Amino acid sequence: MTRLLGVIGDPVAHSLSPYIHNHWLRENGIDAVYAAIEVKADELAASLESLCAHEAIGLNVTLPHKESVLRLAATASDTARRLGAANTLVRTPEGQWHAENTDAPGFALTLDYGDINVEGREVFLLGAGGSARAVADVLARRGARLTLCNRTIARAESLALDLAPAARILSLEDGLAQLSRASVVINTLSLGHSGETLRLPESAGGIFYDISYGKGAAAALAEARRKGWRALDGLGMLVAQASLSFELWFGAAPDLAAAHARARSLLEAVQ
Template sequence: EAAIQLAESASEVARKIGAANTLVRLKSGGWLAENTDAPGFTESLAQANIEIADQNVCLLGAGGAARAVALALSDMRATLTICNRTESRAEELVKHLNINADIRSLEHAEAEMGKADVVINTLSLGHTGRTLDFPEGKLRTFYDISYGKPAKAMLEQAETAGWKPLDGLSMLVAQAAFSFELWFGILPDMESALARCRKLVEATT
């Protein structure tokens, strides 16, 4: 948030999200604030062949990470429900992004997950080893934007409940690749980068 406020200019995506994860040096000497989290998330869904258009998507959490995810989901024409512990924060997110979404408290997460085609988790519960109560998955996708050890407990619980688990490592690689392209005009090979990152992450979990 501070980066976008201090930069001389900002892309439309960064402006909508209200935060920057990438700064690009301008020829004038100033900085352009960019955000590659939203396109990185979109790319990770494409890599996993996950259809979002006209699907019921349950987004868990309304923090900083959820902003980019919610914007991407809205742009992909998802029917969106956001579950967050503090409903007012989710309402602020929807208003800030100017998107349509139903708001529910986290107490209703299990019921909303039961109705969703895809569930996206941006909550940090897994970082403390905590998990959610999962309804029967029926091989639907549960995508946790965390990866490695912080995502392990949640993804294992999801798989046990019959969900198709997916972590956020591909999103990390994609947003980094798009940042690299902005800096150097070269888009790295995401497939090989992801394979190397996956190997390193698995070695530490």
């Protein structure tokens, strides 16, 4: 019987995760299919129950569900609990969801592959949602001089209290006004999916890293390049966290470099 996996979120139609995972499934001879499944916030609990009842093997989770899904899972890894967010679910033999977080180690891998050293550098993190929590944890552990910028100050303060107590807190407006002092900017805001754009200051070669990719990141990355930033999208993070999820589900570690090259070629073909 062909088994089901997928990514749940809203929006989710743009996701390259089905392309990435279905290739790995074929490559490993696994009788399963991976689909993008749109789930509204008020449908999350019922959708998780239904997918579990249909014996889905596992799920990836994207915005806006990463924090909510952790509360709904029966069990969770220490990392997911500490971060307060989950992006991967594994169906247990008992027929329950176990929550994991592969965003944090996936982001860490992209810093390593991109030779991005954040220790002692001014790093501004835009956003304070589920993805931002994973990113902030990695940055704090690697010794970044971290500034958290978010529209809702209270959410940034909660993130700092949990994961980055030394971080400076700014409103999003104040943070954007001070970005010129940053060596690295990490954008976790989903502005591109709603048609909004960021106004960035000029940079003398700083790094602007948007964890989105494709159309969701296009406007922000174009603005960054115009202003002299080294612009990076989140495709590498997507592939890295996907590989870690696949390994959790099947015990097989896919080839990251080959998967990234395939995904990049597809992304460039559809842009």
